Amino acid sequence: MVKTAIFYGxxxxxxESVAKRISEKINADLYDVAKKPINEIAEYDNLILGxxxxxxxxxxxxxEDFISDFSNAxxxxxxxxxxxxxxxxxxxDSFVGSMEKIYQEVKNKGCKIVGFTNTDGYEYDESPSIINGQFVGLALDEDNQAELTEERINNWLDQIKQEFK
Ligand SMILES: Cc1cc2nc3c(=O)[nH]c(=O)nc-3n(C[C@H](O)[C@H](O)[C@H](O)COP(=O)(O)O)c2cc1C
Structure with a gap:
């Protein structure tokens, strides 16, 4: 059976709350990277990293403490x-910059990275996480645009489900 997990920090x-919402929508297993779930990675075909x-x-x-273990798995x-x-x-000036850090770590490891999104509707000056005009994943802003989170998640899940195994 194809399996999906969410690893979040x-x-x-x-x-954490967004990760739980996503896991309920797609029935994915949930892991807090603070617990260093390194052995669990092998069980899954699809990984959502939050x-x-x-x-x-x-x-x-x-x-930050887990990323090198993760990318060396x-x-x-x-x-x-x-x-x-x-x-x-x-x-x-550094909106969702963390997304690019994960992207750089995993991009040359033989995995398929999916779920790039367009930047329409966001209000920021600069983001390091934009490549070729798109965010390298899903950007969410619970501090200023929480009312858009549900729709953003649903649209993104529709998109990535097409590309998941
Ligand atoms: C010390 C600190 C630094 C932050 N730096 C950034 C940043 O550079 N870019 C950004 O988009 N958000 C930044 N944020 C905002 C958080 O990422 C945002 O509030 C997020 O929802 C926190 O999620 P969490 O509760 O899961 O950690 C920062 C927040 C704090 C407290």
Whole structure:
């Protein structure tokens, strides 16, 4: 059976809450990267990686501690989709910068990265997570645009479900 898991890192609960919402919608297993779920990676065909942004465009702290273990695991052949939370008002020059950090770590590991999204409807000055005019995953802003989160998640899931195994 094809299996999907969400690996998330969350400092104050926003990313955790989004990860739970996504897992309920698609019946995916849920892992907090603070618990270093390295052995669990092998069980899954599809991986959704969720992080919040800290510092100036940095990875969430638990992800920072886990990312090299994760990217050194055998993730070749897996389908990966990334989402990140940020605050486009207070951190308008580094909006969802954490997403790009994950992308850079996994992009040359033989996995298929899916779920790029367009930047329409967001209000920020700069984001490091845009490549060829698209976010490298799903950007969410619970601080300023929480009312758009549900629709953004649903649209994104429709998109990535087509590309998942
Ligand atoms: C110290 C600190 C630094 C942050 N830096 C950024 C940033 O550079 N870019 C951004 O988009 N959001 C930034 N944020 C906003 C958080 O990513 C956002 O509030 C997120 O929803 C927190 O999710 P969490 O509770 O899962 O950690 C920062 C928040 C804090 C507290």
């Amino acid at each position: 969350s400092s104050t609960g926003n990313t 992080t919040s942004t800290t510092g100036i465009g940095d990875l969430q702290t638990d992800w 055998d993730i070749s052949g897996k389908v990966i989709a990334i989402f990140a939370l940020g605050d486009s008002d207070s951190f308008s």
